[in-house]
Amino acid sequence: MSTSxxxxxxxxxxxxxxxxxxxxxxxxxxxxxxxxxxxxxxxHGVPSSVISDLVSALxxxxxxxxxxxxxxxxxxxxxxxxxxxxxxxxxxxxxxxxEQFEFATELTATWREGLPLYERLRGPNQWPNDDxxxxxxxxxxxxxxxxxxxxxxxxxxxxxxxxxxxxxxFLSDQHRLKLVHYPKSFSSSPGQGVGPHKDSSGWxxxxxQASRPEVxxxxxxxxxxxxxxxxxxxxTFVVNIGQAFEVVTSGVxxxxxxxxxxGQRERFSVPFFQGVRRDLTKAEAVGALQSHFADIIGxxxxxxxxxxxxxxxxxxxxxxxxxxxxxxxxxxENGKKYYSExxxxxxxxxVA
Numbered sequence: 001m002s003t004s005x006x007x008x009x010x011x012x013x014x015x016x017x018x019x020x021x022x023x024x025x026x027x028x029x030x031x032x033x034x035x036x037x038x039x040x041x042x043x044h045g046v047p048s049s050v051i052s053d054l055v056s057a058l059x060x061x062x063x064x065x066x067x068x069x070x071x072x073x074x075x076x077x078x079x080x081x082x083x084x085x086x087x088x089x090x091x092x093x094x095x096x097x098x099e100q101f102e103f104a105t106e107l108t109a110t111w112r113e114g115l116p117l118y119e120r121l122r123g124p125n126q127w128p129n130d131d132x133x134x135x136x137x138x139x140x141x142x143x144x145x146x147x148x149x150x151x152x153x154x155x156x157x158x159x160x161x162x163x164x165x166x167x168x169x170f171l172s173d174q175h176r177l178k179l180v181h182y183p184k185s186f187s188s189s190p191g192q193g194v195g196p197h198k199d200s201s202g203w204x205x206x207x208x209q210a211s212r213p214e215v216x217x218x219x220x221x222x223x224x225x226x227x228x229x230x231x232x233x234x235x236t237f238v239v240n241i242g243q244a245f246e247v248v249t250s251g252v253x254x255x256x257x258x259x260x261x262x263g264q265r266e267r268f269s270v271p272f273f274q275g276v277r278r279d280l281t282k283a284e285a286v287g288a289l290q291s292h293f294a295d296i297i298g299x300x301x302x303x304x305x306x307x308x309x310x311x312x313x314x315x316x317x318x319x320x321x322x323x324x325x326x327x328x329x330x331x332x333e334n335g336k337k338y339y340s341e342x343x344x345x346x347x348x349x350x351v352a
Contacts, residue, residue: 004223005036008230008238014043016155029159033241037256038220040236045151046144048235053137054179055210058268061101062181064128072126074102078338079109079123080327086183089330091195097262098193100180101128103138105146105275107174117342118278118320121327122174142177145206145272149175152204152239160249162292167203170248170285172275176201182217182260182267193217193260193267199242200311200326202273207238210268217267221257230258243311244276244319247285250293278320282311285319315349325349 009032015025032039074082081102087095109123127135153167182193199205209218209232218230218238230238246255260269311322325346328335335343 004226006222006226006228008038008040008220008228009036010040010042010233010236012042013045013152013155026155026159029155033156033159033253037241037254038230038258039239040233041152041239042233042236044148044237046148046237050140050144051208054141054208054270055268057134057137058179058181058210058270061128061134061179062099068129072101072128074331075334075337077123077126077334078120079104080121080331080334081123082126083128084331088333090332091192091197091330094192094195096194097185097191098180098182098260100178102176102178103142104176105142105174106139116279116318116320117339118318118324120338121278121320121324138177138179141270142175142272145177146175146274148237149204149206149272149274152206160253160292162289166289167248169288170203170244170277170280172277175275176273178269178271178273180269180271182262182269184264184266185262186264190261190263193262196221196257196259198246198255198257199240199273200323202242203244203276204242204274205240206272206274207240208270208272209233209238210270211265215263215265215267217260217263218269219259219261221259227259242273242276244280244285247282247311248289250286250290252293276319276323278318278323280319281317283317285311 009028011025011029011032015021069083069085072082074080074084076082081104083101084099086097086099089096089098089100103125106125107122109120111120111122150168154164157164157166185191211232213232213234216229216231219227220230222228240258241253241255243255245253311319316322316325324339324342328339328343328346332347335346
């Protein structure tokens, strides 16, 4: 069993470009993947102007008039893209104290009767006020993070001694981006910004903490069951494992449980979720690399092992259906509106 961590490792991606530093880089990355599941990455190659343009747009976006927000409400979208207000999303059965805009790789809707219901998740964005400048900022950011995600997967494959390109076969045609605002709380005790969870929206998550360093909130659960702060580190992304990657690595690389506490300062956060193929089956995910990871055992806290994880627990056969279940459970009004035929099944299906 690995030693429980008390801080988040920092990985400088530029070290991968130098033959002299590559071996130690890969060893450090492997340790972060197997022992922690969360890491900072620096020198990631995403232009600072792309990041600063997005960060600068956040206050104005969330200060839009309520009518403008309602016009792009997530409840208008069977793809779960758009605006959702404070308290409208649930994690572990409780309301999250955040508001957010959800975007994705811009794609057309292609679902029709006869196709799996989860294919309806694929579709276009809703753009606030038809703001061309904002759309350009967001699409540039999604493009850069898509490229970063693919580069990162190549390094992960090297660190785990996998052939180059092995992991790319699992990627989706659509990745998702959340722009999140946690309003300041007037309570003396922290509230639930987001409840304890493992990321179920992607293969990997690349998080931009878009507030000043003194603004805290993100915490991860270590293997001994203690919550560890993940402070803002300028010039970095926080990267963490999603549930599908845990399945493909046979539990060696755990999707680490994390949460966000609301506080007396407002906070902005921008997670990018690297998409997983919706038609990926549990059998394919488990079988693809099972022999490679057969002699390695991953571990986590008892609390983390109890987190709701439908795909991990083999409840649904495809990643797409487990993803649809998560969306319906998190945004219940939307689930009732567009997915009434499966709503009761998903809501009443509690998977530890």
